[in-house]
Amino acid sequence: MARKQTKQDEIDAAEWLRGLPKAELHLHLEGTIKPETLVELSRRHDKEPLTLATAKALYQYENFLGFLQSFKAVTERLRWPEDYELITYSMIRDLAAQGVVHAEVYVSFGIIYYWKRTEVEPYVEAIERARIRGEKDFGVSVLWIVDAVRHFGVEEGAKVFRKAAEMRVLHPSFVGIGIGGDEARGPADQFRDLYKEAKAAGLRLTAHAGESVGPESIWSAINIGAERIGHALTAQHDSELLEVLAQKQIPLEINVTSNIKTGCCKHFDEHPLRSYFDGGLMVTLNSDDPPMFGSDLLGEYLVAHERYGFTLEQMRELAANAVEASFLDPTRKLALLQRVEQYG
Numbered sequence: 315m316a317r318k319q320t321k322q323d324e325i326d327a328a329e330w331l332r333g334l335p336k337a338e339l340h341l342h343l344e345g346t347i348k349p350e351t352l353v354e355l356s357r358r359h360d361k362e363p364l365t366l367a368t369a370k371a372l373y374q375y376e377n378f379l380g381f382l383q384s385f386k387a388v389t390e391r392l393r394w395p396e397d398y399e400l401i402t403y404s405m406i407r408d409l410a411a412q413g414v415v416h417a418e419v420y421v422s423f424g425i426i427y428y429w430k431r432t433e434v435e436p437y438v439e440a441i442e443r444a445r446i447r448g449e450k451d452f453g454v455s456v457l458w459i460v461d462a463v464r465h466f467g468v469e470e471g472a473k474v475f476r477k478a479a480e481m482r483v484l485h486p487s488f489v490g491i492g493i494g495g496d497e498a499r500g501p502a503d504q505f506r507d508l509y510k511e512a513k514a515a516g517l518r519l520t521a522h523a524g525e526s527v528g529p530e531s532i533w534s535a536i537n538i539g540a541e542r543i544g545h546a547l548t549a550q551h552d553s554e555l556l557e558v559l560a561q562k563q564i565p566l567e568i569n570v571t572s573n574i575k576t577g578c579c580k581h582f583d584e585h586p587l588r589s590y591f592d593g594g595l596m597v598t599l600n601s602d603d604p605p606m607f608g609s610d611l612l613g614e615y616l617v618a619h620e621r622y623g624f625t626l627e628q629m630r631e632l633a634a635n636a637v638e639a640s641f642l643d644p645t646r647k648l649a650l651l652q653r654v655e656q657y658g
Contacts, residue, residue, distance in 0.1 A: 464500025
């Protein structure tokens, strides 16, 4: 007997998911550079510009440390504020094409300070110009989360945290602070005082945790006040931690393809996305560094639907989770939640 066709069967899932109003909460500005844009940057700065083939080769790596090296090779072509303006506008255009309506984007002041040895203000002005222009042209709102590279050390981190507080006063689009980079070389508890200081300055708090090291990193992130956890991959190995995450509904910025490509998770079948969701955790889907991993936010939604069996209604729930977990003001948040609820 033929199975009765359901409404979901009649829907083109890919197009439905493209149209679903989505928010991205874990996206690194410097990690949005496509090979084609990298070629353009190389033409500006390199005596022997990269070809598209040699540019694409820079995106290849074998493990997490290899990814960090690849990330550095790509981002070192960001020399001037105009380069940041270019990649910001390109990022917003790409987000709009996926049906993203809001993004909270990490920008690494640590890279500017540590590698470029210069002040951040001209770069901030550049990304702000592009943000305003991109929101006008594409209808995508963007908020900035300053990323302190934890393995650069606490002293460098302090400089980043305090500059983030200054930018919060000058540019309301700067809403948060977080720590990324190598967890093993920059334990979260070293940043406890800086998180306390940032909270007092009105910054929202995030932290990458449990991506490449164990659940103790997630505990530390929670204990220093992180409101959202980036990755949280290794929480699956600590039942008590899972209970706390579920009870407190601490939003998790899940990055499935990123975890696979960096080798932090060996296979899609071993990723805890489905078990986290079924266990009542506050799960959101995110893309992290799209060109580095070959998947954007729409791709992550398709992975959840096709590989992990999330229904379209559950996909709507994931989209609502991301809006709810965002650092948007209540009025904008409510408006986006209504768009998600009424979609389709």
